[in-house]
Amino acid sequence: MRIGKATSSSTTKLVFLCVALLGTFLLVDLLWASSSSFNWPLPPSSNLLFFPNNTLPISNKKGGDARILSATFADLPAPLLNWEKMAPSPVPRLDGAALQINDLLFVFAGYGTIDHVHSHVDIYNFTANSWGGTFDMPKEMAHSHLGMVTDGRYIYVVTGQYGPQCRGPTARNFVLDTKTKQWQDLPPLPLPRYAPATQLWRGRLHVMGGSKENRHTPGLEHWSIAVKDGKALETEWRAEIPIPRGGPHRACVVFDDRLYVFGGQEGDFMAKPGSPIFKCSRRNEVVYDDVYMLDDDMTWKVLTPMPKPDSHIEFAWAIVNRSLVIVGGTTEKHPNTKKMTLVGEILQFQFDTQTWKVLGKLPYRVKTTLVGFWNGWLYFTSGQRDKGPDDPSPRKVIGEMWRTKLKLL
Template identity: 65%
Template sequence: MLRSTGKHSFTKSTVIFSLVCLLGIALTVDVFWATRSSSSSSVYSSIASNWPREESHVVVLPKAANDTDSEETVDDKANRVPQRLLSATFADIPAPELEWEQMPSAPVPRLDGSAVQIKDLLYVFSGYGTLDYVHSHVDIYNFTDNTWSGRLEAPKDMANSHLGVATDGRYVYVVAGQSGPQCRTPPTSNTFVLDTETEKWERFAPLPAPRYAPATQIWKGRLHVMGGSKENRHTPGTDHWSIAVKDGKAIEKEWRNETPVPRGGPHRACVAVGDELYVIGGQEGDFMPKPGSPNYKCSRRNEVVYGDVYMLDSEMKWTVLAPMPKPNSHIECSWFLWNNSIIIMGGTTEKHPVNKRMILVGEVFRFQLDTKQWSVIGRLPYRVKTTLAAFWDGWMYFTSGQRDRGPDNPQPKKVVREMWRTKLKL
């Protein structure tokens, strides 16, 4: 009986002791886990609070489905944040809506074409019809009667796209560029002059070196050519040359070396106003032909789009001014002067940070020459690059270029020939 009672007492004590031990272990594990989670959360919060953030627009996007780390642990997956912060320089900027009116379309669609305006006439040069077909002529639009009223054939050995163009009000200087379709290399150094009164072409002094899409302008009696891409189509050039011109002819025997542009590259606007010459936007790098491709088929390369603005003064010194509201390229003929301002329409900006696709621009920008400040004054009917801009009798016009895929997709798609206008009210 005693043995029986003692055995029962021992068993009960053992059970109680075991339960107490298990409870202690559970409490210890729980405290440890809570401490670990708190520490992990604190570390994450510390790191997240120190992530750099753009002062401009910020967009939150879901983590891409294929954007994973093969060495990710179970704990990493449990604590993974399903979103990330991305710079939104590629996003549309809020802008006033403008009332656009569609005008007669150009005779052909154009990408990477060029244009100059002389009084009430817009001369539209060459460009791609498609990547496999390039134009070799000039179409002329008459703003007085709003019709496409003329066509001129270009010289056979004049480039077809990525031209540098400038006019003195009668003569049009057409400088360098790319001959042929796709991403043909090397560029040309050939230069020509069109007399718009006689509609005759003449050869002009070739550039010291071939260039794609150089910034080109007539300033203080000299034809200035700078930047662009070098012979491989990708490497930015910073060279700056000028030559004195009069009545469509060079009055010097050779080009003169000038102060190099601070940043090289193609697809930028170049504007002369009084004693100042402005170079606006552009990019470093461009598509190149695939190695060994007999047709120079284009191969994607890394491009850096920027919104830099440089001003050259009468002492031939460059000054850095306020940048554009967003990085912008493909705007070499997308500008005009109005009311002491430079107006720029469309272009391309930084590539999308997730899918790396090209992003088109749909804003209309204004640079006030007195304050040297930028503003956004409107929106185009669609986003478009290498559009050709003009201004006549209170109306702002644009034609041609490559437009977006729709309001919700800013990637480039169709090469267009449409002409649009809106009344400019500022």
């Protein structure tokens, strides 16, 4: 009996050993296959953090071709960057706005919480690396989902949401003289909008897309008005060529006399019917990777799409060395949990070649960042960050300021 037990024990150990060796072999083979499937150009570095670029098909209920999404629904392969934490913003902000003029970053409005919105401006000085110079916004000015652009002195503020939760938009527009800190009115938009794409181009203030008055339906309208030195030269907005795809939360820039629009989404939270506080109620959203351009032909041209769909990026960008740099955002919702998925990478669009590159990894995934670039340093502040490395869904609103040295060819 003892001999039989010993033999049985030896056999069991041998079986476990074979299984362990087979498992090890399969794991090594899988890791090798994953590492060979990267398809994003990465600069040489000894400090790279790689994410498996595994993909899986998501079935199309209508019977069409299956879509292919990242297995993490958030992370692209991206090199590590050295981030330095700076002095935080005086208040946390979500869906705020920011514009840079020289070494100053003017930071506006935004949610502190879903029930509280800010109605003031904070200023960050990149040379001194400190905050200061807070002042109030007009009482009638929107508190989030603003359209905004600057000519280097004057900041034009367009439409947006007035109040907390999911309250309605305003058509009121304003202009700020950043030297005197004085505000003036601009002619109101024909219709109010949430988070429209906004830019100065060829002597005119352009406003396009955004969400309509119900906060959910995409707007296609495109209006412009002639402006100069902080004043409107016309009393009425002019209708322009509609944007091919409407919706809010996209980046809009001008480079080499061309107007570009990047990313965005269709749909957004809406006010719950009958709610006295306009409580936000979730609705379906579709995030997209579209890139459009207007030039001398005044027709929208479709350019190379973004590496992945990206939204909530209206003030999350900077132009550096003939490139557009986009920091964070939101991408497609997880197909199973239906939770919003935050973006944790910095994307680069090279204007000359119209190609994309993944520049690096953020300290965490985050949306509605407010971005500046000064003396070789890329800065971002505020927004809403993720729940942790393994959970890309939104957690808390932050006011942190970070910077990294950015070298682009």
